[in-house]
Amino acid sequence: MAESLSDTLWDVVICGTGLPQSLLALSLSRSDKKILHIDPNEYYGGAEAAFSLQEAGTWVNRLSLPTEAGSTRGVFRAASITKPPTASTSLSFPRAYSLALAPQFIHARSELLSQLVSSRAYRQVEFLAVGSFFIIKPASAPTSAKPTIVRIPSTREDVFSTTAISAKAKRVLMKFLKFVVAYDSDPQTELWQQHADTPLADFLHEHFKMDAELQTYITTLTLSLDGRISTKDGLAVIHRHLSSMGVFGLGFAAIYPKWGGLSEIAQVSCRAGAVGGAIYMLGTGIKNTTTTDGEIRLELTSGDSVKTRMLVRGDETVGGEVGISRLVAVIDSTLKTLFEVVVEGAPAPGVAVIALPAGAVTTAGGKVSDSPVYVLAHSSDTGECPVNQSVLYLTTLSTTDSKDVLQAALGSFLTAVSEDRVPDVLYELYYEQDLGSVESQTEDMIFHFPGPSLSLSFDDRTLGPVREAWEKISGGEAVEPDYMIFTDREGALDDDDVYD
Amino acid sequence: MHSSIASDDSLPTLKVLLIGPSGAGKSALLMRYCDDEYDPGSSAATIGIDFKIKKLAVRGEAYRLTLFDTAGQERFRTLSTSFYRGSHGVLLVYDISSRASFLTMERWFEEAETNTVDGVPLYLVGAKSDKAENNREVSPEEGRALADAHGARFCEASAKTRENVRRPFVDIVDQIVRSPDLLAAAKSGRALGTVAVSSNSAAGGYFASCLC
Numbered sequence A: 001m002a003e004s005l006s007d008t009l010w011d012v013v014i015c016g017t018g019l020p021q022s023l024l025a026l027s028l029s030r031s032d033k034k035i036l037h038i039d040p041n042e043y044y045g046g047a048e049a050a051f052s053l054q055e056a057g058t059w060v061n062r063l064s065l066p067t068e069a070g071s072t073r074g075v076f077r078a079a080s081i082t083k084p085p086t087a088s089t090s091l092s093f094p095r096a097y098s099l100a101l102a103p104q105f106i107h108a109r110s111e112l113l114s115q116l117v118s119s120r121a122y123r124q125v126e127f128l129a130v131g132s133f134f135i136i137k138p139a140s141a142p143t144s145a146k147p148t149i150v151r152i153p154s155t156r157e158d159v160f161s162t163t164a165i166s167a168k169a170k171r172v173l174m175k176f177l178k179f180v181v182a183y184d185s186d187p188q189t190e191l192w193q194q195h196a197d198t199p200l201a202d203f204l205h206e207h208f209k210m211d212a213e214l215q216t217y218i219t220t221l222t223l224s225l226d227g228r229i230s231t232k233d234g235l236a237v238i239h240r241h242l243s244s245m246g247v248f249g250l251g252f253a254a255i256y257p258k259w260g261g262l263s264e265i266a267q268v269s270c271r272a273g274a275v276g277g278a279i280y281m282l283g284t285g286i287k288n289t290t291t292t293d294g295e296i297r298l299e300l301t302s303g304d305s306v307k308t309r310m311l312v313r314g315d316e317t318v319g320g321e322v323g324i325s326r327l328v329a330v331i332d333s334t335l336k337t338l339f340e341v342v343v344e345g346a347p348a349p350g351v352a353v354i355a356l357p358a359g360a361v362t363t364a365g366g367k368v369s370d371s372p373v374y375v376l377a378h379s380s381d382t383g384e385c386p387v388n389q390s391v392l393y394l395t396t397l398s399t400t401d402s403k404d405v406l407q408a409a410l411g412s413f414l415t416a417v418s419e420d421r422v423p424d425v426l427y428e429l430y431y432e433q434d435l436g437s438v439e440s441q442t443e444d445m446i447f448h449f450p451g452p453s454l455s456l457s458f459d460d461r462t463l464g465p466v467r468e469a470w471e472k473i474s475g476g477e478a479v480e481p482d483y484m485i486f487t488d489r490e491g492a493l494d495d496d497d498v499y500d
Numbered sequence B: 001m002h003s004s005i006a007s008d009d010s011l012p013t014l015k016v017l018l019i020g021p022s023g024a025g026k027s028a029l030l031m032r033y034c035d036d037e038y039d040p041g042s043s044a045a046t047i048g049i050d051f052k053i054k055k056l057a058v059r060g061e062a063y064r065l066t067l068f069d070t071a072g073q074e075r076f077r078t079l080s081t082s083f084y085r086g087s088h089g090v091l092l093v094y095d096i097s098s099r100a101s102f103l104t105m106e107r108w109f110e111e112a113e114t115n116t117v118d119g120v121p122l123y124l125v126g127a128k129s130d131k132a133e134n135n136r137e138v139s140p141e142e143g144r145a146l147a148d149a150h151g152a153r154f155c156e157a158s159a160k161t162r163e164n165v166r167r168p169f170v171d172i173v174d175q176i177v178r179s180p181d182l183l184a185a186a187k188s189g190r191a192l193g194t195v196a197v198s199s200n201s202a203a204g205g206y207f208a209s210c211l212c
């Protein structure tokens, strides 16, 4: 029957099925390398996994226990689930949900999409449009008694037609957008280069005379976690956003994989690996590694002992710099107004992005938020919840108060979007995510991927280490232009069969 | 090769999976049905087959049948939820000459049932029926009883002798096309509202037209 695990000398053992490991498996799927791909978790996706409610429960319990041999805690901690008792009857069955642990949408110009297309993996993934960006303004005594939600005009037509900003502000905004078009060539470069490392907001104020509100619109488009993105990075991100607009259709700049985001891409990539001959084992970690002349011997938690020329695994460092706090909430509303099509002919978006700028949130204890809170609202079109419900993914930089800040932000959001009633929260999952190590590391024949990016949109820098690992494994055989470029696998079509 | 597939893109596409334990005879059944090939020597996992396409007409209408093999991910039971996504029917295959393979089928039914939407037909196949005379370890009655318990249909087949090879495929397609919901899903092609990423318009971007 199938070859035994321990008799084979593997070319590479890949440990973990997070996005980088899975993309590596995809990149090697047409090589004739002998690949064993394992994961200590019982599920695919690592930090990018998507869970049913039952799986989420198991995950939370597991995180509260001491880590077993062969598995690492990973980047998540302090997880808890809350189900408001009044609302729990409205929750559907556990499998009707697919909650993404670290949801990221993907800009149309992202290299990830080019690779998914050229490798043919995209065929097994369905994508939805990411629609409008919004800002929530706190209640201000004389004019509005409750927080309000305002759409950020982010297409040219939008800027013209919006009633949310003054004619003067429109002119400023247009001038800035024109500038971003060619921000990276003369004479624009000269204008911002000396401010490259200072906050974008300051630059917007000095050079475009933007008021605080317009500054907030622009910094929100950058999705900067601390709200203090530098001019250089900020302009690059906005340029990416605007140049992604319309690439795959009218009126949107980014897309999101249906059924749980990057988790789908990881699974589809692993399947491609399997089709290419890689062996898959879940619930199997590495207990022990010993390196002897040109070979690594691995003792697996399954009891198998295997030998390999190379080992690729995830980030093993824990803690490190400040991470982020996340709150996932299922609510009993379709949030229809957030998912409206604003450009005629555009597809209905499945994702909306809402920012509560720094200072916009005040906790029950009176603490004011000092960094932005971002809400990714996912409609049931994403397949992540049943119809008539939505999933909200809230993110903010971790502080001692971030759980309270996220709770308060959720409250403001729900009040701001409520029409006839404030939507009920049916389920809440809170957890924190560490930054982990930022760079890949190699020791002998072992390659470590960096920790996952905390960014809310996919960061193309994630792809560099995958290619690095691919080059290491491919060695002299690596042919650069072939990287991730494959033809379709389907066999030729047969003669018709006719049955009546 | 590409052009023939592209030209059939307009046909309703049915996604049918073959699952079950390693060695049950899934790949052999698939190869026999699609290519009328049978290689008794091939025992290693079938490498390089993602899915096979077969065009067939049932009740006067043509369909594009895509048949997905497990790609070896059944060996340690690591089929992903995304593998099951959007499937219209599932063939569950065991080996009639292996009691052990039959005994895993309850779990395979469970996996198929949790990962597919309501109404997706399941079909139990007892493979290697040519071994009935000398090596049978599972009776057809047991097979049928298990299928009945899960509301599935049942037959025995042999990739080696071609006996009944077409039957499970034709039957399951027939069941699929008789379900209005499943058929509607197959005919709509790409799910409503999803975005095509393969035709990247180079002219796209916010700046395609001038900003003045």
Ligand SMILES: Nc1nc2c(ncn2[C@@H]2O[C@H](COP(=O)(O)OP(=O)(O)O)[C@@H](O)[C@H]2O)c(=O)[nH]1
Pocket: B020, B021, B022, B023, B024, B025, B026, B027, B028, B029, B039, B040, B041, B042, B043, B044, B045, B046, B127, B128, B129, B130, B131, B157, B158, B159, B160, B161
């Ligand atoms: N006698 C007999 N052997 C078969 C038949 N189908 C498959 N086999 C053999 O059973 C083994 C496993 O078959 P395979 O199709 O690879 O099983 P899979 O793991 O389920 O894909 C191979 O050695 C095949 O040659 C059959 O119809 N009759």
Ligand SMILES: [Mg+2]
Pocket: B026, B027, B028, B045, B046, B069, B070, B071, B072
């Ligand atoms: Mg097989």
